[in-house]
Amino acid sequence: MRTNMFLRLAALATIALAPVANAQVIAITGGTVYPVNGPKIENGTVLIRDGKIVAVGANVAVPADARRIDARGKWVTPGFINSATSLGLSEAGGPQFSGGYDDTGARGTDGVAASFEAWKGLNPVNTFIIPSRQEGVTSVVVAPGGGMVGGKAALIDLVDATAAVEMLRRAPTAMIGDFGSPGGGSTNSRAEYWAKWRTLLADVKAYQGRRAAYEAGNSRTLAASRADLEALIPVVSGQMPLALSVDRASDILAALAFAKENTLRLWILGGAEAWMVAREIAAAKVPVFTGAMNNIPVDFNSLGQRQENAAMLRAAGVTVVLVGNGPGGEESFNVRNIRQEAGNAVAYGLSWDEALRSITLAPAEVMGVAGQIGALAAGLDANVVVWSGDPFEFSSVAEQVFVRGRTFDTKSRQQQLTERYLTLPPGYRRP
Amino acid sequence: MIQPMRPTRLLLALVAAGCAAAPANTVPAQSPVPAATPAPTATATQTAAVTVTPKPGDGATSRPNADPFPSTYAPFASRTTVIRNVNIYTGAGPLIRNGAVLLQDGKIAAVGATVNAPANAVVIDGQGKYVTPGLIDTHSHLGVYPAPGTAAHQDGNEGTSPVTAYVWAEHSVWPQDPQFPRDLAGGTTTIQVLPGSANLIGGRSVTLKVVPSRSVQGMKFPGAPYGLKMACGENPKRVYANRGPATRMANVAGYRAAWIGAEQYRRRWDAWLAKPEGEPPARDLNNETLAEVLRGNILVHNHCYQADEMMQMIDIAKEFGYRIRSFHHGVEAYKIADVLAREGISASIWSDWGGFKMEALDGIKANVGLTHVAGARTIVHSDDASYSQRLNQEAAKSLTAARVAGLNISDEDAIRWITLNPAWALGIDRVTGSLEVGKNADLVLWSANPLSVYARTEKVWIDGAMLFDRADTSQRWRTDFELGYVPNDGGRR
Numbered sequence: 001m002r003t004n005m006f007l008r009l010a011a012l013a014t015i016a017l018a019p020v021a022n023a024q025v026i027a028i029t030g031g032t033v034y035p036v037n038g039p040k041i042e043n044g045t046v047l048i049r050d051g052k053i054v055a056v057g058a059n060v061a062v063p064a065d066a067r068r069i070d071a072r073g074k075w076v077t078p079g080f081i082n083s084a085t086s087l088g089l090s091e092a093g094g095p096q097f098s099g100g101y102d103d104t105g106a107r108g109t110d111g112v113a114a115s116f117e118a119w120k121g122l123n124p125v126n127t128f129i130i131p132s133r134q135e136g137v138t139s140v141v142v143a144p145g146g147g148m149v150g151g152k153a154a155l156i157d158l159v160d161a162t163a164a165v166e167m168l169r170r171a172p173t174a175m176i177g178d179f180g181s182p183g184g185g186s187t188n189s190r191a192e193y194w195a196k197w198r199t200l201l202a203d204v205k206a207y208q209g210r211r212a213a214y215e216a217g218n219s220r221t222l223a224a225s226r227a228d229l230e231a232l233i234p235v236v237s238g239q240m241p242l243a244l245s246v247d248r249a250s251d252i253l254a255a256l257a258f259a260k261e262n263t264l265r266l267w268i269l270g271g272a273e274a275w276m277v278a279r280e281i282a283a284a285k286v287p288v289f290t291g292a293m294n295n296i297p298v299d300f301n302s303l304g305q306r307q308e309n310a311a312m313l314r315a316a317g318v319t320v321v322l323v324g325n326g327p328g329g330e331e332s333f334n335v336r337n338i339r340q341e342a343g344n345a346v347a348y349g350l351s352w353d354e355a356l357r358s359i360t361l362a363p364a365e366v367m368g369v370a371g372q373i374g375a376l377a378a379g380l381d382a383n384v385v386v387w388s389g390d391p392f393e394f395s396s397v398a399e400q401v402f403v404r405g406r407t408f409d410t411k412s413r414q415q416q417l418t419e420r421y422l423t424l425p426p427g428y429r430r431p
Numbered sequence: 432m433i434q435p436m437r438p439t440r441l442l443l444a445l446v447a448a449g450c451a452a453a454p455a456n457t458v459p460a461q462s463p464v465p466a467a468t469p470a471p472t473a474t475a476t477q478t479a480a481v482t483v484t485p486k487p488g489d490g491a492t493s494r495p496n497a498d499p500f501p502s503t504y505a506p507f508a509s510r511t512t513v514i515r516n517v518n519i520y521t522g523a524g525p526l527i528r529n530g531a532v533l534l535q536d537g538k539i540a541a542v543g544a545t546v547n548a549p550a551n552a553v554v555i556d557g558q559g560k561y562v563t564p565g566l567i568d569t570h571s572h573l574g575v576y577p578a579p580g581t582a583a584h585q586d587g588n589e590g591t592s593p594v595t596a597y598v599w600a601e602h603s604v605w606p607q608d609p610q611f612p613r614d615l616a617g618g619t620t621t622i623q624v625l626p627g628s629a630n631l632i633g634g635r636s637v638t639l640k641v642v643p644s645r646s647v648q649g650m651k652f653p654g655a656p657y658g659l660k661m662a663c664g665e666n667p668k669r670v671y672a673n674r675g676p677a678t679r680m681a682n683v684a685g686y687r688a689a690w691i692g693a694e695q696y697r698r699r700w701d702a703w704l705a706k707p708e709g710e711p712p713a714r715d716l717n718n719e720t721l722a723e724v725l726r727g728n729i730l731v732h733n734h735c736y737q738a739d740e741m742m743q744m745i746d747i748a749k750e751f752g753y754r755i756r757s758f759h760h761g762v763e764a765y766k767i768a769d770v771l772a773r774e775g776i777s778a779s780i781w782s783d784w785g786g787f788k789m790e791a792l793d794g795i796k797a798n799v800g801l802t803h804v805a806g807a808r809t810i811v812h813s814d815d816a817s818y819s820q821r822l823n824q825e826a827a828k829s830l831t832a833a834r835v836a837g838l839n840i841s842d843e844d845a846i847r848w849i850t851l852n853p854a855w856a857l858g859i860d861r862v863t864g865s866l867e868v869g870k871n872a873d874l875v876l877w878s879a880n881p882l883s884v885y886a887r888t889e890k891v892w893i894d895g896a897m898l899f900d901r902a903d904t905s906q907r908w909r910t911d912f913e914l915g916y917v918p919n920d921g922g923r924r
Contacts, residue, residue, distance in 0.1 A: 091786070098665060098788035128786060276918070295613055296816055297917055299579045304918050326817055333786040333794075340824065343884030392884050394827035397835060414785075414795045418836050421765050421801060 025049045026405070027062040028386060031071025035376035036078055036361045046076055048382040051405030056376045069400060071386050078360040078376055079138025079383035079403060080391075081155075082338040083289055083367075084269065084323035085331045087140050088126040088156075088164070089118060105145035111186020112200065112224045114231035116151025118144040119171055122164035128332050130412035133158040135336035136391060136398035138383040139169060139373060141363075143243075146178040148186045148196065152231070153243070155367055157383065159403050160410055173367045174267060175235045179246040179255070190251065194258060199223045201262055204232045241265040243289070247272035247301040256284045267366070270325070272302030275309045278316035287366045288313055291325025292345035310358065311349030320350075321366055322358040343392030355392065381405070493700045493714040496728055500601060502651035504640060509895035511535045513548035514876060517557025522564040522850035522865035526843055532562060534872040537895035542866050555890075561880050563846055564865050565620025565873030565893060566822045567853035569732070569779040570759050570812040574624055574639075574647070575600055577608030578816065588627035589634060593671050594689045596659065597716035598634035600624050604647040609917060610816040612908040615641040616899050617820030618875040618888045621652060623857050625660045625759075628734045629670040631685045633660035635720055636732060638857050640893055643908050656858040658756070659724050661686070663735035663744060664790045683743060690751040693721030701726075730756035730858055732779070736790035738766035745774055757856040759812065761802075762794035768805030777808035777856045781818075782825040783832070799826075799848060800833020800840055810856055811848040822849040823881035830882065842882055871895075 026048040033044030035056055045060035046053060062068065092100025103121030106113035119142050132140065143153035154171035161167045179193065187193040203222040207229040213219050214226070222229060234240035242264050246255050252274055259266035268274060271288045274281060281288060292310050297303040314320050322341050324330025330337050342355040350358070364374025373383045382405035389396035400407060411419075490499075512534045519527040521542060533541040533548050541547065548554070575587035586603035589595040604624055614622065620641055626633035636658035639650040667685075668676050676682045696718035703711050723729040731748070735741045735758050748755050757777040758764060762785050764771060764778040771778055780802065785794015795801075803809040811826045813819035830845040854864025863871045872895035879886040891899035900906060909919065 092792060093788035097669075098790075100789070293821070294817060295820075296578045297609055297913075299581075303579070303916050326821075328815060328818070329784055329787065334783055337783070340828070340884060344821075344824075347885050347887055394824065394831050394882060394884055397831065417793055418765075418795050418797045418801070422836065424769070 024405070025063050025066040026069065026382075026402070027060075027066040028069045028071050028076055028384065028400070029062060031074040031076040031386060033076045033376060034078075034356060036357055037375040037377055043072075044076065046376055046382075046384055048384065048402065048405050051382055053376060053378055053380045053382050053384070055378055069386065074399065075387040075389060075391060075396075076376070077136075077356065077385050077387065077391055078374055079385050079401065080136050080338055080342075080359045081139045081141075081363045081374065082132070082137050082323065082330075082335045082359070083141045083321050083363045085140045085142060085335050086118075086145065087128055087132060087142055087332055087335050088122040088124065089142060090332060091123070091126060091128075105147065106151055108147055108149070108151075109225050109228065111148035111196075112228050113144070113147055113151045114149045114175060114224065114229075114235075115227035116144055117154070117172065118142050118151055119154035119156065119164055119168060122156070122167070124161040124164055124167060127413045128335065129158055130408075130410055131333075131414055132335040133401055133403065133408065134398060134412060134415075135339065136385040136387065136401055137335055137338060138385070138401065138403045140335055141173060141367075143176050146180060146245075148177060148180075148193065149200075149228070149232070150176040150178055152176070152240075155369065157373075157381075157403050159406065160408050169372065170367060170369050172240060174241040174243040175232070176269075177242060177244045179244055179251060190254070194254065196223070197258065198262075200232065201236055204229050204236045208233055208236070235264060236262070238263050238265050241267050243267040243269050245269040247299075247305075249273040249276040249304065251301065252277050253280060256280060256286065259286070260284065269323075270302075271309070271313075272305040274318070275306065275312040276304055278313050278318055281313065282317040285319075287319040287321055287362075289321045289323045291323055291330075291341050292348055292350070293324075293326030293341055307344065307348040310345045314350055314354055314358075319362055319366060320354075320358050321363045322355065339392050340394070343394075346392065352392075491714050492711055493696075493719045493722070494704065495723060495726055497719075500599075500648055500651075502653045503646065503648045504642070504644070504651055504653055506537045506894035507642070507896035507898060509534065509537055509872070509892075509897075511540075511549055511552040512555060512892075512895070512897075513546060513552045514555045514557050514562060516559060517876070518559065518561045518880070519866060520561065520563045520843060520846040520850075520881070521867065522847055523867050524843070529559070532866055532874070534874075534892065534895045537872055539866050539868055539870050539872050539874075541868060555876070557876065560889070561877040561886070562866070563618070563823075563875050563877065563881055564850040565863065565875055565891065566618045566849045567857065567864060568614075568619050568622045568813050568819045568822060568849075569757060569810055569853045569856045570814045571614075571622035571624050571816075571819055572627065572814070573610045573614060573622060573641075573816060573819070574604035574606065574608045575626070576816075577605045578610050588629040590627075590629035590670050593630050593667055593676055593685050594632045594717065595626075595630050595634050596632045596689070596693075596718075596720040598626060599637065599657075600626050600635060600660075601637040601647045601651065604637070604639070604650075606644050606647055606650060607910040607912045609910045609913050611641055612643075612899075612910060614816070614819050615891055615893075615908065616888060616901075617822070618877070618881075618891055619819055619822060620873045620875075620891065620893050621854070621857070621859070621863060622819065623658060623732070625658065625732060628660070628662035628666045630660075631662060631667050631676065631682055632689055632721070633662060635729070636660055638859065642893060642898060643910075652857075652859060654859070654862070657720075657723070657729045658732045658857070659720060659729050661731060661733045661735075661744075663733065663740040664737060665788055666734070679740070683747065686744075686747050687750070689717075689721060690725075690747070690753075693718050693725060694751060697722035697725050724753045725751065727754070730754075730856075732757050732759055732856075734759045736760050736762050737793075738763040740790075741767060742770065745770070745776070756858070757810065760791075760814070762791050762798060764807070764809075765795065765798045765801035765805075766793075768802040768807050771802065772806035775808075777810055777852060778802045779810040779812040779853070779856060781814070782811055782829040796828065796832035797836040797838070799829035800836060800838045803833070803840060803844060803848070804838050808852050808855060809848055810852045812853070823877075823886065824884060825849075827882040827884070842880075845882060 094102030106116035144151035152172035361374040386400035638655035854860035
């Protein structure tokens, strides 16, 4: 039984990426290269062949047939990863608000929607995807919305595609849960929330151990649907991380204790007050996905919210993945603002190198794809960006964006509108 | 530009001088569309305001420029200060490199390459850093939607009726909102707090200085005119779908019906005030606010996303003879930027928000730039407590987006989007919004060029008083709410 699940997971985890359209050698030369897994390289070369990085260094021989990209005076980095988005899952505010679509959440049962796979509803031609890529974001995590157990997230590459599966890099990456306020939406209190989780985990084990009896109808009523129990098996076995949105310091400690007690792999999302318990988080080797643009005590769970959170966590040895927690839209329309988040993290104490790492290699490592993306190194997939300057600076632009070794010239809807109104459109002119 | 005058005690002397709260020697900087942009003057009714002196307790009379909740703001203690060796974005002219600015008696006393400072002046070596005017946000809900976000404090939308011109945002402002000190720490010194956008006509706004106070009156910007919040489009018709307006056409009918009533009210009261004999007309708070708009004493701030709706709002304003001071949110301002320029209407817009509902679908990052180059007075606003702390970053994003689109815009222009232009929209550009002699000493010292993501505020002055100093955490403003709730960690914010 368990073996079957492992096989299924393994199959999901090693998705065959869409093949590169045409064999091509690209040499990005002369730039300052930030490989992230090593020191920066002045006047460096990044050599790309058939969608893969094949060489990175100061003395890389450029084949005669290579297409050369002159990056003198430019900065070359791995493509950025925004690890907390709903990109491609919603448009125009959703059906309730404005009549668009919203595929971020499942109805679930009593707050549990573990079997929900967010990427299954992904729209590859969602209009926010191209603007994200055009500002250097090459991969994002698409995650379900709230609920005690919201469902499974996936890591996708921002390639042009007609089917979501072409974009997948790793699915699932984690089971998403929302601690919420006061107790996760489907509960009334913190104590009830944790009790419900314990019941749920016990029932997953009961289901797993007596599946035949369950199928034969010889089972007591379990705490979740068959599909959701099934989906939680890899979480219970510690294979799939449980990513919990949790802010209050005492709640973070409770989550750490819960994860330890049940040998779960925990990620903390948000973690407004994580800095207060940074040592405990570091000791538990739990990564924190947090931002650097929120200092507002938005509710009674995040009274200690501060912009230095990321820097303080990192200083304590916690693995930090920077995600948006700023003014808004960073999960869809402004996925691109992950670089603003990184810049602000630097302004509030994180080193520049660590900030870059927190949106490239750190998320790749946490999600188990460091052998594929997140750095500039031979053998990795070529998610590479050539910047006009410091990528965190507002004055810089992403001049070349490679995803899986390809550039894309598809114009965004926003670009088309801009071009239409640079001068009054002829159709709107009158003599 | 002349401010509408309200006979506060503080301002009476200045009213006599003909210019509320404005120093006589101040000439506002030229803005993109000065000629086409009438000031919110109201000469005839100002005369009425002066001749019909309100009697204490006379709450039944509807008077122009009445001020029943007068500002009690007084500047904090200040010291004569000179900041030298600093790059100065004046908000008015070109960047002054390695210049100096002198703050004296709460005003800008001198600014330039060099200034003569008295011997007793506090000298701050700017070390090649940057100074800007205090940033101004035309669209804030601080205090009316405070943090933490609790049901008990959702005081920004009187969503019980589509026309609620009778409510005043200031009566919802909680001065202990911990978002205020964070805004100040972000370099924002003046904000307009508006009612929300649930209603066609949401109520009066108030312009506040971002300062500690036990009362909202203690934050009110002396001499600033009131604003009126109006809203187009999806929000009102969604909120009132069951009782109406449920459509855009009913939205428009709703505005017009309100103005028809207000115009009648204004006529009746102006006639009575001109000849105060016999029984006065009945006072009505809804019509009173609207009548003040018709008299030009209250500035219209109109939440409106779509170009086509903005065009209709312009026609409504013409039908009833009022002016729209600023369209807020205007994600499609770029489509009608030429019209906004011609009509003298400013655009208070976001740098990069859009897509979150149908009417926001056409939001583009070049909106600010395209609107600016068409000659409309362009403003980067927030509508968000987090965003409002980083108006400089938002302006910087818009600047690059404009340049990517091929538009020629200077760094100084971008600073104007968050200083002098919003000051104009709030009717306070004679006294703040730029670093010019005689204006209020509202300014920010930045650790680096404020258009850089790495720049942080170091010091913030309002009326010459240093109210934020990143280096001195002992003086840090903490709201009553924060005591015992929000950890006090010295250097935070």
